[in-house]
Amino acid sequence: MSKAGYIVGETDTGGFAFVSDLDCYPPKHEYLIIEGVKEREGIGFKHVDVLAQVNRISNRSDVLGDALSMEELESIINRYTATTKVFGTAKVLGYIDRRGEVVMPRSAAIPGTEVKIAPTEMLERFFTKNIRRGVSVGHLITREEVNVALDPNGFRRHVAVIAQTGAGKSYLVGLMLENLLPLGATVIVLDPNSDYVMMRRKRDGGATAIADDMVVYRPPGLKGRRYSDQEVGGAEPYTIDFSKLNAGQVCDVAGISGRWAVIREAVGDALGQLQGIYGPQQLIDALERIALNPATDTRKAKAAMSATTYIRRLLNYKIWGSRDIPLDELVKPKRLSVIDLAGLQRNVSEYIVQKTLDDVWSLAVTGSLEYPVFIVLEEAHNFAPGSGAGQRSGSSLGIIERIAAEGRKFGIFLLVVTQRPNKISSNVLSQCNSQIIMRLTNPEDMSAVRRSSEGLSEDLFNDLPGLNKGEAIVVGELTKVPTMIKISGRTSGEGGSDIDLEEALRDALKASELAKKMKPEEDDDKEYKTRW
Amino acid sequence: MKEEIDLLGAELERRWYPLPGPKAVYEKEFSVDSSSAYRSLSNGLDFLIVRALMLGTGGYRRPMLRFEAVKGISEYSVASDFERALRELIEVRIVLENIGDVPEGSMVLIDGNLYGRYTHALRELGLEGWHHLPLELLDAMWMLYEECVERGITLVGVSKFSKTRALTSALLPGKAQRARFLDVELLYRRKTGETGYTEPLLLGEYGVDPRVKSLYGSPGKMRASLFGRVPERLHGFAEEVLERVPSFPAIAMFHVIPRENAQPMRVDIPASLIGLDRKISDVTPFQFIEARHVDGVVRQIAEAFGGRDVYNALLYVVDKEVRLSARAVDTVYKSVLGRELGVPIEYDRSTRRFTY
Structure with a gap:
């Protein structure tokens, strides 16, 4: 385990500050270990290794202050490597108890205690091991091996x-x-x-x-x-059996607002006339029959006619079929x-x-x-x-x-x-x-x-x-x-990845140039016509 | 007054040189500075922390630390002398200790003037048990000068401000009286807006008490007269050091204005390090030497000038980095000292009030 610095100042159970240097400082998000933190257990004490994570790293130079002019800074920088003081803060993540659970300590680390870069084995106990059949999603930001x-x-x-x-x-x-x-x-x-x-x-x-x-x-x-059925390795048709929809569902999918009760009612009446397997066209026919039926009162006739406008939209939807996806399959x-x-x-x-x-x-x-x-x-x-x-x-x-x-x-x-x-x-x-x-x-x-x-x-x-x-x-x-x-680690292809814009623009340019090449004859012709 | 300044101005023109063109002479540069902190303890002792730092181009860095605990010092001037002597000593010691790291042809810059270290060291310290401390400084300085000559290292003292009248006194025709103008005042009045440097002036016995000069060649009398309270066991050491006093190298002193409107800096270089075999006792007031002897140093110092605050890049950095913060003293060093001594360190009430 390599040294990362020493705890300084005031500490508490949730975090601490530390002093480090340019040769051993841990990067932001790195994991640290404080070994042997004294933790009360019953009437006695136990010593635990506490894991913490760096949440801030800052550097300070007592020499290169902002009061100096650029010329003054250059005169220094050209001669000396001024000492940089490295400070950090870390938050405590906890320790693993005997049952393998993560527990927050109830004691604060002692100032002057050395903090070290957390060893891989400890991080694995926190992030990889003790999880039966885990779903792997990559590695720690700061530690590729974990x-x-x-x-x-x-x-x-x-x-x-x-x-x-x-x-x-x-x-x-x-x-x-x-x-x-x-x-x-x-x-x-x-x-x-x-x-x-x-x-x-x-x-x-x-x-x-x-x-x-x-x-x-x-x-x-x-x-x-974007991808053909062949490219995706084959696709099953997704269809909905229109004839299984009730009036409310038909109205919702057709965009007939719930406030338009009369129109929705007309749709319900029309559906009531249909039997067996049918689609939107059959529903439109039924609505028209209602609208054109002299026995229908004027208000309902108008509503039925209005409904046809909405239902007609459904004709363009490519999802209607004679059967739903079998739920058992899903x-x-x-x-x-x-x-x-x-x-x-x-x-x-x-x-x-x-x-x-x-x-x-x-x-x-x-x-x-x-x-x-x-x-x-x-x-x-x-x-x-x-x-x-x-x-x-x-x-x-x-x-x-x-x-x-x-x-x-x-x-x-x-x-x-x-x-x-x-x-x-x-x-x-x-x-x-x-x-x-x-x-x-x-x-x-x-x-x-x-x-x-x-x-x-x-x-x-x-x-x-x-x-x-x-x-x-x-x-x-x-x-x-x-x-x-x-x-990291995904093996399958992505459907939604960004397009290569540079390549797409190159194609666009080629197409544009090709179009221009085709144009001169027309231009010549125009010029000729204008001249004469 | 006007007459004197006009005379001085005219003389200054004769002793004023333009800055040499930029051309690196010293391949490696090092700088040394120190800082200190005093704390009074509840048991009546005072403790003094002295820290020195030696920096060099290429990331070179060597620290040195010294703790001293003394019985409570009641006189401010004694405490001040003690602190200054220890700081001057540790600055010399840190160079000596690391001189093996300094390549031939390097320049080592020390903050402050070198001549003053010598003249101040010719009297005992008024602190029981530490009367001999100036002798330690003289001894260390002697060794440092010798090492520098042998290794081809140029030791240079740079003061960002100096209250000397050496130049104005030297410029006065007849040189019968002490000038009324400080060197910096003359330079301010006559050279503001210009760059350049003054002809180097050799400082020998100019600042040495005539009483001391009369004792040259009689180290025993010198010890008895100047270091009468040094314990007997140190008499041999004291006389050995004092015998060398007349042989200390003279100091070449000059002022540099590295940029228009910049404050002049005082520069001291032991004559032996610029190829002049001139001892303190050889030089009577006032002798100038040819400016070419310090060309390289002037060039380097002018180049290391950064601006108003950064009068010398190397010394600016070491000054900033060596500083002891009150926080460091009262947390880190206090606890280290306590651990070393095996007793808890408590400040006296006045210090506590002051510190917190």
Whole structure:
């Protein structure tokens, strides 16, 4: 163990300051050990090794002060390496007791005590070992050799993955799924941006270890997808049997507001006339029949005609089929089902989210859910908007809030992924007792995280804007102590990674030049015509 | 007064030289400074911490520390003399101890003038048990000068401010009387806005008490007269040191203004280190030497000038780094001393009131 400095000044049970030097100072976030802290045990004492983490490192020069002019500074710097004094502060993370639990000490370290860089073996006890079948997500930010495994039991209290765009959320969630699936997990991913559709493929094109346990569902016939069915390794059609929807569901998905009771009633009447298997066109026909029937009163006739306008929109939606996805397939053990919502209208996506969750919930509350189900809700702020989100409450909000509040009792666990925690329902976010937070700089989003996270201390909160891409803070029950990780190790391809803008612009330039080459003849022609 | 300043001004013009062009002469530079702190203890003792630091280009750094506990000193002047003597001694000792690290052709800068160290050391200290301390300083200085000559090292004392009248006295025609103007006042009046340096003046017996000079060649009498309270066991040592007094190298002293409107700095160099075999006793007031002898030193000092606060980069750094903060004394050193002595160290009430 190498020396990192000496504890100085006033210490308390939560932290201490230390003096170091340029040859041995620990970097910010590094883990330190204070050996043999005297801790009271009953009427006696025991000595424990306490783990701490550096939360601040500062350098000071008594010589190179800000009162000096540039010329004065240069005259010094050109001759001497002025002594730099290194100071740091660290917060105490705790020690591991006989049962393997992390306990905060009740004694403060003594000033003058040497602090050392924590040995790998100790860090493994905190972050890797003692976790049965952990979900590996990378390594400690400061210690590449110490892998971090998330405790699967930490998912029991719902998990939120929060970060601004480009910080690596989808990469992280994909990595968690890669490692959660082999444990036997049933995962349903509601994927609005095709971020997870490539998980059957390795980056080099080969099949991943989870390829056989994964199914991608897509509404058929949707044009302009980022990845073709072939590229994602095949997709199952995602269809909804229109004839199974009740009037309320049809109206919701068609965007008929709940305030327009007469129109909704007309839809109900029209549905009442239909039997067997039917689609939106048959419903329009029924509505027209009602509207054109001289026996229908004027008010209802107008409402039926108005309803056709809304229902006609549904004709463009590519999700109607003669059968729903068999629910049994979605909740199979060791199964990853990615429902690709990319390219669908917002209300349709919301409806699919609502329907999927409703179906799973119904299974769960009737005791028909045999295995725990993890629901990954990407872009969760769109499906579970908060009151301040400035958008209408989606049809999916209710069921999401319900699962957030009660799902854990029935074996449904949310993995809420969002880049706008400020815009997500606080009822959902506050129920996610485990959080993985990546780089965040928007003050409103940071405040929302602060409000919702019990485990996020002041110093961790202040670290959020300083995190690099792929770095995260894990708080809650996924790890024994709040942990700063560098995410790595994902083998599967990413669907939602950023495009190579430089290459895209190069292509655009080529296309533009090609277009210009085609143009001269026309120009010559114009010139000729003008001249004569 | 006006007449005198005009005369001095005219003479100064004859003894004034432009700064030499930039050209590094000394490959390595070192600087030395010290600091100290006094604390009165509850048991009637005073303890003094003296710290010296030697820095060098390329990250060289050597500290030295000395603790002394003495019976309570009631006279301020005695305490002050004791503190100054210990600081001057530790500054010389730190160079001596590390002289093996100083390559030939290097310059070692000491904060303060060298001539004053010599003249102040020619009288005993008025503190019981420490009467001989100035002799230790003289002995160490002698050894340092010898080592520097042998190793080709240039030792230079730089004072950022000096109240000497040596130059003005030397410039006065006839040199019959002591000048009324300090050197800095003359330079301020006549050289503000210019750069350059004064012709080096050799300081020999200029500042030495005539009573001392009369005792040259009689170390026993000298010891009895100047160091009468030195204990008998140290008589041999005292006389050995005092015998060397007339042979100390004369000091070449000059003033430098390294930038327009900068305050002049006083520079002292032992004559033996610039190739002049001139002893203190050889030099009578007032002899100038050719400016070329100190060209290299002037060049280096002008180059190390940083600005108003950084009068010399090397000495500025060592001054800042050697300083003993009250906090360091009252926490770190107090507890170290207590541990070493095996007793808890308690300040007296007045010190406690002062400290806290």
